[in-house]
Amino acid sequence: MEVTFYGVRGSVPAPGPHTVRYGGNTSCVEVRLSDDSTVVLDAGTGMRALGSALLKRGRSTPVHLLLSHTHWDHVLGLPFFAPLYRSDTHIFVYPLANDAQELFQRNIFNDIHFPVSVDDIPARLELARPEKAEWRIGSATVRRIALNHPGGAQGFRIDDDDGTSVTYLTDNELSADNAKTSIEQLARFSDGVDLLIHDSQYLAEDMPAKLGWGHSVVTEVLRLGILAEPKQLALFHHDPERSDSALDLIGQTSQSFFQSEGKATQVLVASEGLAVHLKK
Numbered sequence: 001m002e003v004t005f006y007g008v009r010g011s012v013p014a015p016g017p018h019t020v021r022y023g024g025n026t027s028c029v030e031v032r033l034s035d036d037s038t039v040v041l042d043a044g045t046g047m048r049a050l051g052s053a054l055l056k057r058g059r060s061t062p063v064h065l066l067l068s069h070t071h072w073d074h075v076l077g078l079p080f081f082a083p084l085y086r087s088d089t090h091i092f093v094y095p096l097a098n099d100a101q102e103l104f105q106r107n108i109f110n111d112i113h114f115p116v117s118v119d120d121i122p123a124r125l126e127l128a129r130p131e132k133a134e135w136r137i138g139s140a141t142v143r144r145i146a147l148n149h150p151g152g153a154q155g156f157r158i159d160d161d162d163g164t165s166v167t168y169l170t171d172n173e174l175s176a177d178n179a180k181t182s183i184e185q186l187a188r189f190s191d192g193v194d195l196l197i198h199d200s201q202y203l204a205e206d207m208p209a210k211l212g213w214g215h216s217v218v219t220e221v222l223r224l225g226i227l228a229e230p231k232q233l234a235l236f237h238h239d240p241e242r243s244d245s246a247l248d249l250i251g252q253t254s255q256s257f258f259q260s261e262g263k264a265t266q267v268l269v270a271s272e273g274l275a276v277h278l279k280k
Ligand SMILES: [Zn+2]
Pocket: 010, 011, 071, 073, 074, 171, 237
């Protein structure tokens, strides 16, 4: 399995001189399975570059799109995904965390929000409705779990038949009041994965002002890492205000934390273009 980050930013794109190294595009991650199936996690602005990359590779279809939820920063790249404008592309959109599945298409592709309407998209955009809480995509089994986020969001675990695995948990507030899913449940869901990707938008000093906004503080994410013991932990959904140098520091202190706890987990600070090859 290969996991490639195309957008790592939360809330809003944040281009500029202070975000050049980690990147300013919002959430979009490609997971290439061992049988070469293409799974895409979220359709943030990073999806534009992913579309170009897929066309260049000549492998733009089918695309299995798993959306955590439909806040703008997770869907804004979809209208700019070049394979959408080819009639030979087939895109499966998997069930959303709320009831907005049909509305989601109509609300983006209408004359008010975008010049192309849903009926004029050349690609086949199909709403997939797996009957169970886990389903198959290519060589992998996919599971989902409810996250703690205003309006609802869902996380995914992908286990490839080659024995590699990844969990994608964003947007999620680990210490939310009345949490739908506890940190222990998320740790069991992510138990022993090769790569755990988690929302790490805030620092302790951002609180309590941003309590209830649906995102996690880095120290809570490290706690989840201690419980789940992934081989690699990717800090993700960076705050738009977080500079490259601030992210460097977060990466260093997070890695030192695992070392001081005697854990082998390797910390990654997700950056645009970072490709993580997972193998057993
Ligand atoms: Zn977000």
